[in-house]
Amino acid sequence: MAELPSALALGQSLRNHTCSARELTESFLAEIDRREPELHAFLTVSREEALAAADDADRRLAAGEPLSPLDGVPFAVKDNLCTKNVRTTCASRALEHFVPPYDATAVSRLRAAGCVMLGKTNLDEFAMGCDTGSSAFGPTRHPLDPARVPGGSSGGSAAAVASWEAPLALGSDTGGSVRQPAALCGVVGLRPTYGRISRSGLTGFAPSFDQVGLLARTPADCAALLALTAGFDPLDATSARRPAESFADQLEAGVRGLRIALLQEGLDEAGPAVRRSTERAAACLESLGARVEPLSLPFLREMLPAYHILTAAEASSNLARFDGVRYGLRAPGAGWRESIRESRSAGFGMEVKRRILLGTFVLEKEQRDACFSRAQRLRRRTAADLREALGRFDLVLLPTAPETAWRWEEERDPLALYRSDLFTVPAAIAGLPAVSVPFGEENGLPIGVQFMGRAWEEALLLRAARTLLQEV
């Protein structure tokens, strides 16, 4: 991997006219053609649109007027982010033929920066899952071993970046959907602070948790991608009014003097290889001048059920719009009630139905206090605890996923799958930023470690990630 150029380096060679954006785009499209039959990272490849965008970039580059450091550089988009005139399915039968008339804000900002969209990547249906296995259009395979899972739900985006089908990708992270596949595939995955990147055009699953996430090969690429996508958007009332930042100024500043917490529960709950990598990362940071101290957050385990109750509740509401009345799959029925029922029965897969049923249940009057309201209180309390801990530390170090990519043949029940979110849910519960960075491996499979930080401190996260990656 180390020999592969970064997206920023590609941008530089375009500005140096070492190659053209068309050539670059064609080479990625060729790689997609070569790898896709096995990988299935993409649901839609927008070849013609990509080449047209590349030609536009070449005209700007020839005139010496690039729009950004990534002008002409290709990227891939998770298929739950709307793309104007390009099919957006959310990996669901319900939206199999849905073509949005608008771009998600994150997508339109990258287009405005001259980036070239290659196509739409696979995911768990409506981003509900952690192995990309619940896609209605078939799973994505791990780039290093097709018998294994790539993680999820942004498994297509992670696999595309890991296999160099695309140098950059957009994903979405509700409870770890960017960081966990990044860890399993061996790329950098950033979940920014809630409100940092507009959610407009992201087909939400749990809006109070959803955040557009970024996948790249290097922290510097992540910083560049974040600088282009972040910022207030009048179309999203939860996007934050924060001034523009570079995120890259401090990347090389190292970790000397930083107070880093090593999460005890992170070590306890991880598999042996993941535990060893995390401890090695801690030692490495300490040797570079960081003050690493153990931290215990006993409430960590309580977050998981709270997370699943709250996200299911929001999902049951957010997915109510897919009734087949105005767009999407419509099944016939005698009368509207039956048509809506049949459309939803035919449109949604098992995992989606499971969460809708769970979410519907926990919001009903009889259970509401015991389930939903209690989970809300738990969220508020644990988020406050986490923020309190981050008052004493600059960063928290913990594994990203308890284990490396598992085999498809290992049948897993939903509860076992939910458990793989254990380390990624805390940042999501509290709306805090977190980054997964490849560090170590087990039998050739990548391991990711994770930094969790204070709100709006993505620059610090990327700086720690950059420092650690240099030591690999």
Added chain:
Amino acid sequence: MGENRNRPAASYETVIGLETHIALKTETKAFCSCAVTFGAEPNTHCCPVCLGMPGALPVLNEKAVEYAAKAGLLLHCRVSLVSHMDRKQYFYPDLPKGYQISQDDEPLCTDGWLEIPAAGGGKKRVRIERIHLEEDAGKLIHTAEGTLIDCNRCGVPLIEIVTKPDFRSAEEVVAYLQELREIIRFAGLSDCRMNEGSLRCDVNLSLRPRGSEELGERAELKNLNSFQFAAKAIAFEEERQAAVLASGGTLFPETRGFCEETGETYAMRRKESQDDYRFLPEPDLPPVVLTQDQIDRWRSELPEPPAERRARYESEYGLSHETAALLTVSRAAADRFEEAAARTPWARQLANLLAADPERLEAGIPVAAQSLAELAALLGEGSVGAAAARRILDEMWAHGGDPREIAARLGLLKLSDRASLLPFAEQAVAANGRAAADFRAGKTAALQALLGDVMRRSHGRADPAAARALLLELLGG
């Protein structure tokens, strides 16, 4: 609705609470920038947000919050500094997102009241439990080929005003609705047109034995498209429930529709123990946070209520109650009238002139206050007659302009100088020899006929006093 105490209903007391929906007259919808319209071509004012497209997010229209809060202030409510939006969830083809953005446990306004005339004279205070902000749904259009959906109304901001069960009769309900409509309309917050659906009211009605404090099982009456129909539905429902109770039957909570043709209510659906809308705090919208300064400013922008204005017009300008009522049909009309009245000693004349054509007043008066004042002076000083003044007003209403110039151009100014009047007077005397002779013979009443002829010949422009003086001179010799 007669007060016949022999009906079964006479042994029961009627208890009514109202839920009134009012569409706010903001320029744009509650959560997107689509225009709020009525009667437009179907589905021409909708966007990804109000159509519930994937990934489209609501952004709260601050004007809608302002209007809802102002309605609360008019109804003496407490306006919350912090409230939040919730999703009320149910499936229906006219509800694009599968939920309505509304407010559940923390509404914008609470604990208000509105006074209505009491049955035995005096005032009765109806308590307002809450006012919350929400969005409207679309409209279903049933045709022979199938049902069509018009989404123009999706996302139009509504307030729902919920009263305590304080009404005891249809008359009180109608009085409340009239009062409510007037003050909301007067403040420019809504058109409150029942026939266009910008004011809709659901009646919750139950009966209880007279003297009882407990509430009976209630029926919710829907589809009441005018005040008259609301009154009829209440009258019918009182009798229906009383008949059930009197015959030993039991009532159960239900939703009932109203048939305008028969004047009867009919069962629509039985309410399950309580409908469960699985409310969810709206995660796409941050809480609605107001400052006390904001609320104070909105309070200061509220118009003086129309009832108080009417009383003031009667005492200050000597207007009749009817004329005062016509001028307070809308804030725009009343404000313009007051502006003009402040510039002329002839305010009463101006009021009567404006009130002569009351239909057009509601939308406001498109004539500058100064021009109105000058017109009032022309009329008051006798330079033009009442009919001429109305023509001048019509002209200014349609095309603007200076009243004196219009009067001159249209030849409406009165003729009072001897040179202009003399030909008319001479012709009148010559043509009415009999009347002239009668007058000279001492029948003073005969002068009236001659004067009338002068007015006819001058097309009404002759100043009567000057013409009279001239006739006397001609006849007296």
